[in-house]
Amino acid sequence: MLLQNVTMAPPDPILGLTEAFNNDANPDKINLSVGVFKDADGRTPILPSVKEAERRLLETESSKGYKPIPGTAEYQQAVQRLLFGADNELIGSGKAATCHTPGGTGGLRVVGDFLKNNEPNATVWLSDPTWANHNAIFEAAGVPTKVYPYFDRQTNALDFDAISEAIDAIPAGDVILLHGCCHNPTGVDPTPEQWKTIGKHLAAKEVIPLLDFAYQGFANGIRDDAAGMRALLAQCPEVLICSSFSKNFGLYCERTGAFTVVTESTDITANVFSQVKACIRRNYSNPPAHGGAVVSTILDDDELREQWEKELATMRERINTMRQRFVDALNAKDVQLSTAGNDFIVQQRGMFSFSRLTREQVDTLREKFAVYIVGSGRINVAGMTETNIPRIVDAIAGVMT
Numbered sequence: 578m579l580l581q582n583v584t585m586a587p588p589d590p591i592l593g594l595t596e597a598f599n600n601d602a603n604p605d606k607i608n609l610s611v612g613v614f615k616d617a618d619g620r621t622p623i624l625p626s627v628k629e630a631e632r633r634l635l636e637t638e639s640s641k642g643y644k645p646i647p648g649t650a651e652y653q654q655a656v657q658r659l660l661f662g663a664d665n666e667l668i669g670s671g672k673a674a675t676c677h678t679p680g681g682t683g684g685l686r687v688v689g690d691f692l693k694n695n696e697p698n699a700t701v702w703l704s705d706p707t708w709a710n711h712n713a714i715f716e717a718a719g720v721p722t723k724v725y726p727y728f729d730r731q732t733n734a735l736d737f738d739a740i741s742e743a744i745d746a747i748p749a750g751d752v753i754l755l756h757g758c759c760h761n762p763t764g765v766d767p768t769p770e771q772w773k774t775i776g777k778h779l780a781a782k783e784v785i786p787l788l789d790f791a792y793q794g795f796a797n798g799i800r801d802d803a804a805g806m807r808a809l810l811a812q813c814p815e816v817l818i819c820s821s822f823s824k825n826f827g828l829y830c831e832r833t834g835a836f837t838v839v840t841e842s843t844d845i846t847a848n849v850f851s852q853v854k855a856c857i858r859r860n861y862s863n864p865p866a867h868g869g870a871v872v873s874t875i876l877d878d879d880e881l882r883e884q885w886e887k888e889l890a891t892m893r894e895r896i897n898t899m900r901q902r903f904v905d906a907l908n909a910k911d912v913q914l915s916t917a918g919n920d921f922i923v924q925q926r927g928m929f930s931f932s933r934l935t936r937e938q939v940d941t942l943r944e945k946f947a948v949y950i951v952g953s954g955r956i957n958v959a960g961m962t963e964t965n966i967p968r969i970v971d972a973i974a975g976v977m978t
């Protein structure tokens with residue numbers, strides 16, 4: 578028997594919790610683990626702009642033929658306009674090239690394969706902490722990773738001095754993964770000024786930034802949230818960007834993402850892009866079409882794009898309201914998540930609240946109260962509702978005493 582020595586893999590630190598949640602018989606269970614937006618009724622809606630785009634596609638689509646390896650030109654251009662702004666000189670310059678990937682995860686794996694094949698000496702540096710899947714993606718591609726400091730656990734804020742110092746010690750030619758906005762899991766981002774300094778350090782040290790941009794529009798808005806990316810582009814000759822449209826278009830199951838490479842020369846970009854296409858061909862061959870067609874249909878139509886931006890703002894505002902309600906409810910029960918109180922939760926951006934609950938408390942929350950959050954203490958605020966907040970806070974109070 579060939580397979581008899583295969584052992585059981587551990588459950589995925591995020592999606593494994595949803596599996597456990599689905600198997601939990603407790604009728605009062607609450608899933609605040611995976612980063613999925615829920616509305617006031619606890620449902621994950623299809624955005625009306627997405628429904629409208631799908632209606633149009635149903636009428637106009639005439640073939641299910643393969644898409645090109647890097648996806649359609651319409652999608653590639655739409656992604657670049659969203660990232661850089663429609664009038665940015667990079668668009669049409671040949672210095673930026675985009676491919677359509679199956680989600681942001683697929684894009685990161687393409688980067689991993691590309692680095693393994695073309696930059697075999699490069700290490701990818703990950704923030705401490707970071708998204709629970711980052712390390713595994715690069716490990717699977719055979720790319721070494723190391724960790725740089727990011728979050729100050731005493732102050733619940735960015736440890737900017739430590740980041741700058743760490744960047745200065747990264748060898749030239751390595752890659753640093755930065756979160757474009759709404760850092761996952763901490764919700765703590767550099768300010769626009771700090772981004773400029775980061776860009777300056779990276780350019781001076783010839784370290785390549787890889788931006789994981791999965792939450793564009795969830796902090797302040799499409800343009801504001803790209804301030805970090807613009808600061809890097811202004812200073813660094815080479816920037817790699819992985820986009821995800823799972824959250825901002827609510828296209829989770831359509832696996833819709835992109836990888837964009839920007840260099841200072843059309844020749845370098847063309848060479849890199851040819852290698853990226855070779856990696857894709859060996860992996861998933863060409864992208865799934867539907868989510869990309871939805872995104873480009875929306876972004877290519879002024880009215881639909883405006884509608885989508887309003888829908889995105891509504892999601893953002895709901896999360897911010899829940900964030901405040903959560904803190905109010907903690908305060909009302911006199912539950913303090915840090916020695917300095919709970920205000921740090923309100924300052925975090927995006928879907929998550931980095932609660933500072935310990936691994937043990939997280940386990941008790943799940944086992945005793947059927948409240949599911951990620952092991953790092955990350956809580957999906959976007960899964961909170963007026964109805965479930967009191968139970969969540971009661972459960973947190975229960976694990977803190």
Ligand code: LMR
Nearest residue numbers: 591592610611612708761
């Ligand atoms: C998350 O962090 O919860 C999301 O990005 C979903 C995932 O794939 O982990």
